[in-house]
Amino acid sequence: MTAVLFQQVSRHFGAVRAVDSVDLAIAEGEFFAMLGPSGSGKTTCLRLMAGFEQPTSGHIEIFGETAEGVPPYRRNVNTVFQDYALFPHLSILENVAYGLMVKGVGKAERLKAAEEALAMVKLPGYGARRPGQLSGGQRQRVALARALVNRPRVLLLDEPLGALDLKLREQMQEELKSLQKSLGITFVFVTHDQGEALSMADRIAVFSDGRIQQLGTPEEVYKRPKTRFVADFVGSSNVLPPDFVRTLGFGDSYASLRPEAITLGDGPGRKNFAGRVVATSFLGAANRVTVEAAGARVAAMTPASTAPPALGETVTLSFLPQDLHPMDGAR
Amino acid sequence: MRSDRNTSAPLGLKIAAGLGLAFLHLPILLIFLYAFTTEEKSYQFPPPGYTLKWFAVTWNRPDVWEAMGLSVRVASISTAVALVLGTLCAAAVSRTKFFGRETISLLVILPIALPGIITGIALRSAFSFAEIPFSFWTIVLGHATFCVVVVYNNAVARFRRVSGSLIEASMDLGADSFQTFRYVILPNIGTALLAGGMLAFALSFDEVIVTTFTAGQQSTLPIWMLEELVRPRQRPVTNVVAMVVVLVTFLPILGAYYLTRDGDQVAGAGK
Numbered sequence: 001m002t003a004v005l006f007q008q009v010s011r012h013f014g015a016v017r018a019v020d021s022v023d024l025a026i027a028e029g030e031f032f033a034m035l036g037p038s039g040s041g042k043t044t045c046l047r048l049m050a051g052f053e054q055p056t057s058g059h060i061e062i063f064g065e066t067a068e069g070v071p072p073y074r075r076n077v078n079t080v081f082q083d084y085a086l087f088p089h090l091s092i093l094e095n096v097a098y099g100l101m102v103k104g105v106g107k108a109e110r111l112k113a114a115e116e117a118l119a120m121v122k123l124p125g126y127g128a129r130r131p132g133q134l135s136g137g138q139r140q141r142v143a144l145a146r147a148l149v150n151r152p153r154v155l156l157l158d159e160p161l162g163a164l165d166l167k168l169r170e171q172m173q174e175e176l177k178s179l180q181k182s183l184g185i186t187f188v189f190v191t192h193d194q195g196e197a198l199s200m201a202d203r204i205a206v207f208s209d210g211r212i213q214q215l216g217t218p219e220e221v222y223k224r225p226k227t228r229f230v231a232d233f234v235g236s237s238n239v240l241p242p243d244f245v246r247t248l249g250f251g252d253s254y255a256s257l258r259p260e261a262i263t264l265g266d267g268p269g270r271k272n273f274a275g276r277v278v279a280t281s282f283l284g285a286a287n288r289v290t291v292e293a294a295g296a297r298v299a300a301m302t303p304a305s306t307a308p309p310a311l312g313e314t315v316t317l318s319f320l321p322q323d324l325h326p327m328d329g330a331r
Numbered sequence: 332m333r334s335d336r337n338t339s340a341p342l343g344l345k346i347a348a349g350l351g352l353a354f355l356h357l358p359i360l361l362i363f364l365y366a367f368t369t370e371e372k373s374y375q376f377p378p379p380g381y382t383l384k385w386f387a388v389t390w391n392r393p394d395v396w397e398a399m400g401l402s403v404r405v406a407s408i409s410t411a412v413a414l415v416l417g418t419l420c421a422a423a424v425s426r427t428k429f430f431g432r433e434t435i436s437l438l439v440i441l442p443i444a445l446p447g448i449i450t451g452i453a454l455r456s457a458f459s460f461a462e463i464p465f466s467f468w469t470i471v472l473g474h475a476t477f478c479v480v481v482v483y484n485n486a487v488a489r490f491r492r493v494s495g496s497l498i499e500a501s502m503d504l505g506a507d508s509f510q511t512f513r514y515v516i517l518p519n520i521g522t523a524l525l526a527g528g529m530l531a532f533a534l535s536f537d538e539v540i541v542t543t544f545t546a547g548q549q550s551t552l553p554i555w556m557l558e559e560l561v562r563p564r565q566r567p568v569t570n571v572v573a574m575v576v577v578l579v580t581f582l583p584i585l586g587a588y589y590l591t592r593d594g595d596q597v598a599g600a601g602k
């Protein structure tokens with residue numbers, strides 16, 4: 001079943017097209033990431049799902065029900081806010097029980113449910129404290145418990161890991177992932193960190209300028225970026241200009257070619273080109289060799305076991321034709 | 332400059348500061364002193380004798396009770412009006428962006444910056460222009476003009492610190508607008524409103540100038556005191572009433588001070 005459906009959804013603020021004709025369908029139980037730089041429209045899309053924004057045009061459905069005009073408090077959707085938005089005047093337990101309290105669940109029952117939710121996010125016994133007494137990572141978990149205690153059908157996460165330090169972030173990534181698997185709730189996750197999106201999501205929508213540039217599995221988005229923007233933003237792919245692509249015997253468009261797919265020297269069934277080495281760097285497991293060929297800069301990964309070519313040397317590089325992916329040329 | 336705090340001020344400056352404070356506060360003590368004097372016609376120093384009888388006399392004067400009752404009612408209702416309007420206005424100015432927002436903010440604050448006599452004359456001519464007879468309600472209206480400002484100023488500062496995502500979080504968790512106000516906004520701005528309300532009450536309770544222009548035949552307590560001063564008999568009654576006014580207005584102001592001070596700490600802890 002489709003959890004969230006956008007049909008030609010636009011949200012304009014005056015002349016600014018924050019979200020522009022977006023179509024997407026998120027499946028039930030999916031871990032869906034919306035990836036993009038700031039101002040790309042991903043957060044506005046999340047707010048449209050939560051009900052904090054209404055679309056200027058288009059149609060939104062949440063589990064088959066029309067969502068336009070439905071206020072946030074009548075949607076079976078909960079949000080984990082970027083700044084956590086814990087209520088400073090309430091204890092942690094009261095924070096977590098808030099959603100049940102306003103729905104009229106009895107005190108004993110809601111406090112018990114809140115305790116269980118706190119245990120689920122590994123904060124048992126923290127209920128009596130105030131938000132100000134917790135660390136950033138702990139507040140993040142409380143925000144998660146406060147949303148999940150309502151048993152939402154869709155959980156929206158707005159840059160939930162953005163404020164955490166690297167180690168905590170990696171740990172939370174794994175926990176979020178396993179929590180999502182065990183609860184079976186649809187997670188929609190906004191991030192500007194491509195690594196986070198690639199490692200956690202089942203599918204990724206890459207946003208730019210209010211539009212979805214590409215929607216696919218992490219592997220598709222990483223290996224076969226559809227546009228130059230996606231290639232630049234998501235991975236470290238080489239973006240080859242049309243002139244260069246034509247000399248290699250392909251069509252007249254931009255194309256992506258990942259550095260791992262390029263080797264030094266030629267071989268059977270491979271396409272080759274010559275380039276002058278302009279930079280080399282040692283990355284541990286591999287060397288990164290950057291060459292200049294027909295006006296384009298192309299990076300290749302070569303095994304660390306072989307010595308990299310000298311700077312200024314002209315070398316032959318080759319790749320398998322199926323590793324070169326033509327892209328939409330516009331950007 | 333932290334080091335400045337450790338160096339002691341010169342003796343002359345200390346004496347000057349002491350004299351300044353004495354000049355400010357000794358007259359108030361004199362008022363208290365003359366509440367106990369046995370001489371009722373003039374203020375001679377030192378008082379010829381001390382007595383508590385003026386408290387009894389004051390207690391039995393119906394005009395004192397009448398004026399006191401009027402002042403309490405005016406102050407209560409002006410404060411109530413100010414709490415509602417001031418909070419709504421503060422919410423609008425701090426929560427939303429609209430054309431003319433800064434202007435409205437300035438216009439709301441203006442009555443407290445204007446001399447009371449301007450507000451008074453303006454209201455009086457407006458009332459007579461609209462042929463509204465002077466009554467209890469014209470006094471309330473006059474007082475509400477500056478009471479709103481006090482509540483607004485307190486509320487707007489606190490509203491700015493209640494982050495917008497708290498309200499969104501509440502709605503997201505299933506609370507409608509009323510529940511959000513009841514469970515999230517009110518607890519966060521409550522102490523600011525109480526403080527604003529107390530200040531407003533105190534301001535209204537001892538207001539003279541605007542009241543002079545907007546009252547008809549009725550006398551609020553400060554007006555009654557002004558009239559009483561020119562009468563040569565039972566003068567200490569005025570002093571007894573003055574003591575009560577000082578207590579009634581000073582306690583709320585003190586309370587407001589403590590409330591907003593604590594409130595700052597509570598609101599800051601959540602950041």
